Amino acid sequence: MPGLRNEDRRNDGTIRGKDANFSYDAEEGILSIKGDSWLETILDRSVIAVIDGEKGGESGTKNQQILLLSKLPGTRYKFEDVQATDLPQSFIDANAISPHFEHLKPSRSNSRDGGYVRSLYVIISIGSGTGEAQDFFDNVVKPAFGASGVQPFSYYVHTTDSHKSIERFISAVILPRANEGVSQTILLLSGDGGVVDTVNVLLSSKRSEQYVKPAIGLVSMGTGNALANSTGLNGDLTRGLRHFYRGKAHPMPTFTATFSPDSEILLDEGRAAEPVAPPAADAGEMYGAVVCSWALHASLVADSDTAEYRKFGSQRFQMAAKELLSPSDGSAPHIYKGRITLFKLDENGHEMRQMLNTQEHGYILTTLVSNLEENLTISPHSKPLDGQLRIVHFGAIPSEEVMKILGLAFQGGAHVGCEAVSYESIEGFRIEFDEPDGRWRRVCVDGRIVRVGESGWVEVRKNTSADVLDIVVDLEG
Ligand SMILES: Nc1ncnc2c1ncn2[C@@H]1O[C@H](COP(=O)(O)OP(=O)(O)OP(=O)(O)O)[C@@H](O)[C@H]1O
Known part of the structure; x- marks a missing residue:
């Protein structure tokens, strides 16, 4: 790495009380440790943090601690407080406690x-x-x-x-x-x-x-x-x-979803419900930090939220999607009906409204984040905590095409390049539902399911003024 002196990367010191020679590859984030007759490597990715001590004694030795995590077979971890001296400065800098x-x-x-x-x-x-x-x-x-x-x-x-x-x-x-x-x-x-x-x-x-x-x-x-x-x-x-x-504390972006009065939060696998709105209020609010969706996404989250499906981890979503797109009773997949209006800003920063020109939908989702799962990049343009609300939408299209689009979302978010998909940054949106059956009026707010009342509506807006929570993240790391 340019600018680094050799001794920043290479040092003699001790680890766990034994003499060792350290060399640090800053690009790869690997500390190689050579002892008398042994070798060890420590990855930055396994280091929780390095705590740097004061120089002490006549020799000017520096004591350090590496808080190190190792993965054991299965789901278990082993923590170790590794005592060391004279670690390379570049390794300390790359892993220093905040x-x-x-x-x-x-x-x-x-x-x-x-x-x-x-x-x-x-x-x-x-x-x-x-x-x-x-x-x-x-x-x-x-x-x-x-x-x-x-x-x-x-x-x-x-x-x-x-x-x-x-x-x-x-x-x-x-x-x-x-x-x-x-x-x-x-x-x-x-x-x-x-x-x-x-x-x-x-x-x-x-x-x-x-x-x-x-x-x-x-x-x-x-x-x-x-x-x-x-x-x-x-x-x-x-x-x-x-x-x-x-890391450092950063403001956590959030959105508000407002629901028409007779909307209910579904509980206990849909067997129970509680109203979103307080009694006599003309709307109820819920808040989110991840996603608000309707149509295929909301239905698959709702259908897969059972003890039986949860056993399959995140696979449950794909299993439920398959059933919705190719129902096992042979019926056709549902076409979701409603009027959708997007709230956007014009070049002068004034809000404008744009109604989608179709009232038949397959998928509509708005999100503040890039990934719904590790490999599911639903919004590839979203950057960590950027506060942008982005919408992904497609109309009523054949199931094979839907599967193809969903598959591309698992390939780095390539679905947003498909002609059938619209993807953009918005301030919010409103859906007015035209669905007589409550099953198709289910909306997902960060995994919770709301059944909107008949002929009801939902309006989602990013919160630009209410800043109530920070999240500690190392955005440079
Ligand atoms: N002791 C408990 N008894 C009953 N429910 C619990 C208990 N602890 C947590 N829960 C519930 O379990 C659910 C776990 O949600 P959480 O989001 O943390 O995990 P997840 O659903 O597996 O992950 P993700 O939302 O990231 O997909 C929440 O609804 C939470 O309220």
Whole structure:
């Protein structure tokens, strides 16, 4: 790498108490370690962070810690606090713990009554994905915190005990303190659901003048992990923990979906429902950070949200899509009917409305993120946290063509080049449904399903003024 002195990349030092020669390949992110009769390599992608010590003693030796994660067979991980001296400076720089992480260590100076003020929370969503969150906390997060000076007495752990658990915790603990002006950080071990629950509580509640946005770190434990996959949090081997140690807080883009009064959120695999709108209100609001869709996408998310389908992980979406496109009873795939109006800005920044010229639809989805799953690039032009709402739409086209388009979405988002697909940046949209059967009026807001009332409507807009939450991400990493 130009500009680097050789000793930045190559050093003699020690690791785990043994003499070693280090050489660091900054392009590949690989530290090669040569001992007497052994060799080891450490990938940046497996390093949560490096903590650099002070120079000490007459020799001027520098002590360092590498917080290292190794994947064991199956879903388990091993954390190691590797003690080293005189690591190459370029390796330290590429993996250094963020100065912002220091704020997570409590100090008496910000205490209220001589004790420590706890403003770090860990939420373990044990229902996420395939249920790895508790194990990851016990075997990785807790020891990594300990190794970096964040002791158990200085943070509060909340383990979920129901699907309402995160919402209740945010309402009862985080929101009141944010309204008192306390700066809080939450490490969330969950899928998108935990973030969306947090966004919904914060956006739907009254916030005081003193409100201080909480910051969340995300350890991705879900099935789709759209947020983690779209912000780069899943780009390493630490499930996002590396970003929590090395990143900075960035505003989290969100949108509001407003529904006509008799719309209901479906619960318990569609067997139960609760109204979106409070009683007597003329509309109900929900908030999202990922996606709002209708037609094929919403139907496949809804149909596949059963205990039976969930066993198949993210495969469940493709299985449900197949059934919708080629129903096993031999019937034709459904054509979704409704009027769609897009809200866009003209060149002077004024909002204008554009009605789609077809009232028959196959797919309509608007999103703030690039990837709905690791390999499903639904919006290839979206950049991490860019705050742009983008729409993907196609009309009623044959199932074979739909399959082809969906397949291209798994090839880096090539579907947006198809003639049948329209793809652009918008401020929002409105759908007025023309569907007598409630099954085809199901709308997906970040995985939750709303059945819009008959002849009802939904309006989605990105939130340009309400900025209620930060997310800790290392966008340069
Ligand atoms: N202890 C629990 N009991 C019942 N439900 C829970 C519990 N913990 C979490 N849940 C629920 O499980 C669901 C998990 O959602 P989450 O988004 O975290 O994971 P996912 O759906 O697997 O991933 P993704 O949204 O990224 O695809 C949420 O609805 C959450 O409220």
